[in-house]
Amino acid sequence: MNKNARGSLAIISGPSGVGKSTVIAEVLRRRPDLYFSVSFTTRTPRPGEVNGVNYHFVDVPEFERMIRDGELLEHAQYSGNYYGTSAKLIDEKLEQGIDVLLDIEVVGSKIVHDQRPDTPLMFVIPPSFEVLEQRLRGRNTDSEEVIQRRLSRAKEELKEIYRYDYLIVNDTVENAAEDVLAILRAEGCRTANRAYLLKEE
Amino acid sequence: MNKNARGSLAIISGPSGVGKSTVIAEVLRRRPDLYFSVSFTTRTPRPGEVNGVNYHFVDVPEFERMIRDGELLEHAQYSGNYYGTSAKLIDEKLEQGIDVLLDIEVVGSKIVHDQRPDTPLMFVIPPSFEVLEQRLRGRNTDSEEVIQRRLSRAKEELKEIYRYDYLIVNDTVENAAEDVLAILRAEGCRTANRAYLLKEE
Numbered sequence: 033m034n035k036n037a038r039g040s041l042a043i044i045s046g047p048s049g050v051g052k053s054t055v056i057a058e059v060l061r062r063r064p065d066l067y068f069s070v071s072f073t074t075r076t077p078r079p080g081e082v083n084g085v086n087y088h089f090v091d092v093p094e095f096e097r098m099i100r101d102g103e104l105l106e107h108a109q110y111s112g113n114y115y116g117t118s119a120k121l122i123d124e125k126l127e128q129g130i131d132v133l134l135d136i137e138v139v140g141s142k143i144v145h146d147q148r149p150d151t152p153l154m155f156v157i158p159p160s161f162e163v164l165e166q167r168l169r170g171r172n173t174d175s176e177e178v179i180q181r182r183l184s185r186a187k188e189e190l191k192e193i194y195r196y197d198y199l200i201v202n203d204t205v206e207n208a209a210e211d212v213l214a215i216l217r218a219e220g221c222r223t224a225n226r227a228y229l230l231k232e233e
Numbered sequence: 234m235n236k237n238a239r240g241s242l243a244i245i246s247g248p249s250g251v252g253k254s255t256v257i258a259e260v261l262r263r264r265p266d267l268y269f270s271v272s273f274t275t276r277t278p279r280p281g282e283v284n285g286v287n288y289h290f291v292d293v294p295e296f297e298r299m300i301r302d303g304e305l306l307e308h309a310q311y312s313g314n315y316y317g318t319s320a321k322l323i324d325e326k327l328e329q330g331i332d333v334l335l336d337i338e339v340v341g342s343k344i345v346h347d348q349r350p351d352t353p354l355m356f357v358i359p360p361s362f363e364v365l366e367q368r369l370r371g372r373n374t375d376s377e378e379v380i381q382r383r384l385s386r387a388k389e390e391l392k393e394i395y396r397y398d399y400l401i402v403n404d405t406v407e408n409a410a411e412d413v414l415a416i417l418r419a420e421g422c423r424t425a426n427r428a429y430l431l432k433e434e
Contacts, residue, residue: 194424198419217419223397223399226400226402
């Protein structure tokens, strides 16, 4: 919001099926100034997914070129597909004073956090594990095998929850989005992020 | 908000004349569920100040009794007056799941933070030092000597700003209150404060 300030980076993560995308969409609707960093992936788009919106969909040779050229802040493989985040895109926005929200898988969030330890980590959790299972089944896009794999991965991920700074309970989209917006605003108030103000004194 | 959760404690501090009381009043208007911990003091009430609202005004023997009986979380002396915070009142509210906001002088905030290191510290700063001076003069309640003493203390306090977690710029009351509300909500989302949710898993 202030031209003198560098933008803040924040990470949002969570198990598959938790409704993270819907929460993020609501956050972006309320904060259109926010830059949402879209991940690159080699996985096949799901019905309705749009290139450049849900993901940047690229093929394996292109993804491997990006790795070799050092263009990625992090990358990982899940279910045989690559996922990765462009460092270049993010840093350009931060330099311009624009806040950046990153949606990354759990392993990726760990890698980014190791490189940029001041980045707040948010983790979206379901109100209960039963709700998560219902949502995964309700999506009707995955086979039973995939659902079981996602559920057992979610269980593993929940064990690492204490690594995260913030837990967002997705009971309603409005509540969860309000939590994320509050965290982004609060992070912008951190003394380290407002140090530029003190130079005037 | 959740009956199973313990309340969160947050501290707000800032130089005299920065408009902290007005910001706090707006925060409490928007969050009537919040318990505002009113300090005890032996100083004389200013015109318009109400006992139990601005401060609990007590005499020196009563204040010294509270010190002796260990009823205070912190206490300090400024300009020849005692200021202190009741630990008992605060802990009762936290146990009931009520969030508590503490308005304390800089030295007192340091003492509380040493005892309860997870407590977030907010510091209200003026948009500029000139604005602070104007506000102190505009209040018309203090002698020139007192104003000068407050200004030089404010300069000292601003040097310690890096000890605080958050800086609240009081450019407008609405903006500053919105920052405080966001911080309180964000702090409530901290993994440590939401650990009770994970017990259900």
